Amino acid sequence: MNAIAGNIARIQSGLPAGVTLLAVSKFHPVKALREAYDAGQRVFGENRVQELLAKQPLLPPDIEWHFIGTLQINKVKYIAPFIHTVQSIDSPALLKEVDRQAARCNRTLRVLLEIHVAAEPSKHGFSPDECRTLVRNAPADAYPHVRIGGLMGMATFTDDMEQVRQEFRFLRALFDELKPVAGDAFDTLSMGMSGDYPVAVEEGSTLIRVGTSVFGEREA
Ligand SMILES: *Cc1c(COP(=O)(O)O)cnc(C)c1O
Numbered sequence: 001m002n003a004i005a006g007n008i009a010r011i012q013s014g015l016p017a018g019v020t021l022l023a024v025s026k027f028h029p030v031k032a033l034r035e036a037y038d039a040g041q042r043v044f045g046e047n048r049v050q051e052l053l054a055k056q057p058l059l060p061p062d063i064e065w066h067f068i069g070t071l072q073i074n075k076v077k078y079i080a081p082f083i084h085t086v087q088s089i090d091s092p093a094l095l096k097e098v099d100r101q102a103a104r105c106n107r108t109l110r111v112l113l114e115i116h117v118a119a120e121p122s123k124h125g126f127s128p129d130e131c132r133t134l135v136r137n138a139p140a141d142a143y144p145h146v147r148i149g150g151l152m153g154m155a156t157f158t159d160d161m162e163q164v165r166q167e168f169r170f171l172r173a174l175f176d177e178l179k180p181v182a183g184d185a186f187d188t189l190s191m192g193m194s195g196d197y198p199v200a201v202e203e204g205s206t207l208i209r210v211g212t213s214v215f216g217e218r219e220a
Helices: 004-011 032-037 050-056 075-081 092-104 128-137 161-182 198-204
Strands: 021-026 043-044 065-066 085-089 110-117 147-155 188-189 207-211
Touching: 004 161, 004 207, 032 050, 043 050, 050 075, 075 092, 075 110, 085 092, 085 147, 092 110, 092 147, 110 128, 128 161, 147 161, 161 188, 161 198, 188 207, 198 207
Parallel strands: 021 043, 021 207, 043 065, 065 085, 085 110, 110 147, 147 188
Antiparallel strands: none
16 A cells, blocks of 8 residues: 555544545645555545646546635636635625536536634635625525535634634534525534544534545655
């Protein structure tokens, strides 16, 4: 078994049923993604449009690609034909453009709403109240080509795991609050990365986004 396959097997063996491992492959070469694919990995995440567009055609078509980075409105059109889920929806304007581009491709696109819970101002996302307003008050036909599949969040980058845990707990509570309003498609809570995913899973994550612990350090 190669190192990547071993990493995936080790992470998977510690995950409860119902928690998905998304392999964050940003900055890693196609060869590394192929190793993960050959080990059975099918869900991958990238955070830059150019890099995703370069890799996607070189890899098998049954990969489920998630976009997890800041997405400029004028770049949505490039990924709309094949992206499975846009996890990083952080404004109504971006949601509207995803809806528009999905319609042009005759697709319905799955999105997650990114929630700002971390203490750093640099992290993107809706405030909890903006998110509540969007989920509760958007008219049913406002985004006909979009399915809101849940929430995504990033904890503060800190060694204080108690703070991280509280942020994840808050996200789970918001997810549980909105689920009855949002409907059946709302089934994903994306939280947890290499440094904090065990805590995220304990607090109710359903999808962890793991880069370094799968592929090793990135050469940025
Ligand atoms: C890079 C990235 C990850 C993965 O980070 P690791 O610490 O390498 O696991 C997860 N989520 C987002 C949004 C990222 O940009």
